[in-house]
Amino acid sequence: MTAATATEVLVSSPVADLESDGLLGEFPEGPRLVGTTCDACGNTMIGTRIVCSDCVGTDVTRVALPTAGVLYTFTRLHVGAEGVRPLGYVDFDGDVRTLADLRETEDAPLMPGIRVALGVDGDAWWFAPEATDASIAPAATEATEASEEEK
Amino acid sequence: MSENVYVVSAAMVPFGKHRSSSYVGLAVPPLIDALRSAGVSKEDIDAVWVGHSYGGMMTGQRICKEIGLGTVPTVNVDNACSSGATAVHEAWEAISRGDIDVAVVIGVEKLTQFGGGTLPLSPEDREVKQGIVMPAVYAMRAMRYLHETEATPEDLALVSVKARKHGALNPFAQFRSEVTVDEVLAARPVADPLTLLMCCPTGDGASVVVLASEQARARLGVRGMRVAASILHSGQVAEGYRDMTAPEISKHSAHDAYEAAGIGPEDLDMIELHDAFSIAELVYYETFGLAERGRGIALIRDGRTTFGGDVVVNPSGGLLAKGHPVGASGVAQIAEAFWQLTGTAGDRQIEDARWAMTHVTGGGTAGLDHGACTIHLFEAA
Ligand SMILES: [Zn+2]
Numbered sequence: 001m002t003a004a005t006a007t008e009v010l011v012s013s014p015v016a017d018l019e020s021d022g023l024l025g026e027f028p029e030g031p032r033l034v035g036t037t038c039d040a041c042g043n044t045m046i047g048t049r050i051v052c053s054d055c056v057g058t059d060v061t062r063v064a065l066p067t068a069g070v071l072y073t074f075t076r077l078h079v080g081a082e083g084v085r086p087l088g089y090v091d092f093d094g095d096v097r098t099l100a101d102l103r104e105t106e107d108a109p110l111m112p113g114i115r116v117a118l119g120v121d122g123d124a125w126w127f128a129p130e131a132t133d134a135s136i137a138p139a140a141t142e143a144t145e146a147s148e149e150e151k
Numbered sequence: 152m153s154e155n156v157y158v159v160s161a162a163m164v165p166f167g168k169h170r171s172s173s174y175v176g177l178a179v180p181p182l183i184d185a186l187r188s189a190g191v192s193k194e195d196i197d198a199v200w201v202g203h204s205y206g207g208m209m210t211g212q213r214i215c216k217e218i219g220l221g222t223v224p225t226v227n228v229d230n231a232c233s234s235g236a237t238a239v240h241e242a243w244e245a246i247s248r249g250d251i252d253v254a255v256v257i258g259v260e261k262l263t264q265f266g267g268g269t270l271p272l273s274p275e276d277r278e279v280k281q282g283i284v285m286p287a288v289y290a291m292r293a294m295r296y297l298h299e300t301e302a303t304p305e306d307l308a309l310v311s312v313k314a315r316k317h318g319a320l321n322p323f324a325q326f327r328s329e330v331t332v333d334e335v336l337a338a339r340p341v342a343d344p345l346t347l348l349m350c351c352p353t354g355d356g357a358s359v360v361v362l363a364s365e366q367a368r369a370r371l372g373v374r375g376m377r378v379a380a381s382i383l384h385s386g387q388v389a390e391g392y393r394d395m396t397a398p399e400i401s402k403h404s405a406h407d408a409y410e411a412a413g414i415g416p417e418d419l420d421m422i423e424l425h426d427a428f429s430i431a432e433l434v435y436y437e438t439f440g441l442a443e444r445g446r447g448i449a450l451i452r453d454g455r456t457t458f459g460g461d462v463v464v465n466p467s468g469g470l471l472a473k474g475h476p477v478g479a480s481g482v483a484q485i486a487e488a489f490w491q492l493t494g495t496a497g498d499r500q501i502e503d504a505r506w507a508m509t510h511v512t513g514g515g516t517a518g519l520d521h522g523a524c525t526i527h528l529f530e531a532a
Contacts, residue, residue: 075291
């Protein structure tokens with residue numbers, strides 16, 4: 001940040017963050033989770049951000065986050081209107097973590113430490129154990145790089 | 152700077168579902184009792200701090216006006232579950248600096264106003280928008296802890312069993328009945344691996360403490376307990392990896408508290424810690440230096456944190472059994488320490504208790520372990 005001179009009055013303006021608070025965004029490569037990378041120090045953060053939480057730089061770039069990561073931990077939530085809801089933290093390369101809805105099957109149950117891949121259907125997105133049952137894997141058009149390689 | 156500060160009085164209403172009581176109705180009785188038991192008159196009071204998270208505008212003033220306590224500064228404090236303890240910290244700081252002599256601290260919360268369900272979190276938070284609730288946060292901690300250590304769901308249940316055993320001895324506790332490991336494990340699942348009996352209940356309550364300078368304590372002629380450390384930390388964001396089984400905010404707070412008081416974990420006779428969910432107690436054993444990393448389970452398995460053990464953790468029953476009306480909890484923990492260190496804890500008295508720690512965290516906020524953490528250390532006077 002550059003320091004203002006003693007006589008300069010800075011007029012701060014609010015950010016319309018309520019208009020850009022979804023985590024899923026469109027990118028040339030398809031729908032991806034949105035991250036923000038600091039141009040100055042390279043810190044990458046989940047979501048649309050205006051300032052780097054490390055160096056406080058305000059020159060930041062919207063980036064597509066990877067479509068696969070490691071499931072750090074999870075739970076199956078039994079409270080609420082939606083029945084049993086698996087929820088967990090997914091860690092991406094580049095040291096970014098996001099909370100995410102999860103899907104699992106009997107053949108591919110959730111476990112801390114497993115690799116999980118992004119699935120997208122319209123506005124909905126989730127992570128599921130990587131390269132398992134096609135019914136829970138991302139739709140073909142949104143296939144992850146990893147599952148592409150395996151085909 | 153750094154005058155000695157004492158807690159000279161404590162009072163609380165039993166925690167529970169007090170559906171017919173407002174914030175005022177909950178807090179005025181312990182306010183009167185705390186003032187009376189220390190012989191403090193309205194004219195003695197220099198300032199009031201009031202911790203609450205859901206009381207709305209001017210909660211403190213609404214309470215204090217009922218006894219005609221005005222004119223002096225009244226400050227409403229919100230730090231989620233740490234609200235009450237943060238209020239104590241602020242009062243301690245003002246007396247410690249020599250600015251004032253006597254402060255009243257009120258912690259109060261009415262959770263039955265929400266009609267059930269999990270604690271309402273800020274709807275502006277990114278993870279709250281995604282559907283996070285506090286049981287899920289602690290459940291994910293528990294799942295990772297079970298993955299990394301030899302702990303089992305039975306260990307999580309043992310924490311609840313101990314809490315309920317202690318709560319059965321405490322007339323201020325919301326739950327006064329004991330439970331078994333089997334009952335805890337068979338209870339309704341809330342968020343795997345946590346069952347309902349591994350989660351603190353929803354309830355209402357209020358607790359009040361009076362803090363005084365050395366001079367004011369002498370004038371009042373009461374014993375009290377000395378505040379040996381009062382530490383408040385805020386969460387630090389991690390955009391990426393965070394070890395959820397080693398909460399850095401509580402670790403740093405404990406480190407600073409031990410240093411300020413010149414004691415270590417081995418000196419403690421009791422701890423009231425933030426066991427909002429049973430996993431938290433195992434993790435905090437390790438965080439506070441009572442056990443090596445991953446070895447907290449040995450303490451609960453061997454009964455070393457109950458009466459007769461090395462250090463009694465949550466003699467009141469803790470949040471799991473005593474209850475957890477958010478803003479009241481931090482003050483109620485200090486009330487428990489006060490009763491223990493002044494030899495007035497009745498059936499749950501710890502013999503010759505000299506050193507006490509109280510610990511509350513606060514808040515589910517994306518990217519933070521917790522938003523706030525308050526740790527106090529007290530020495531019998
Ligand atoms: Zn930066």
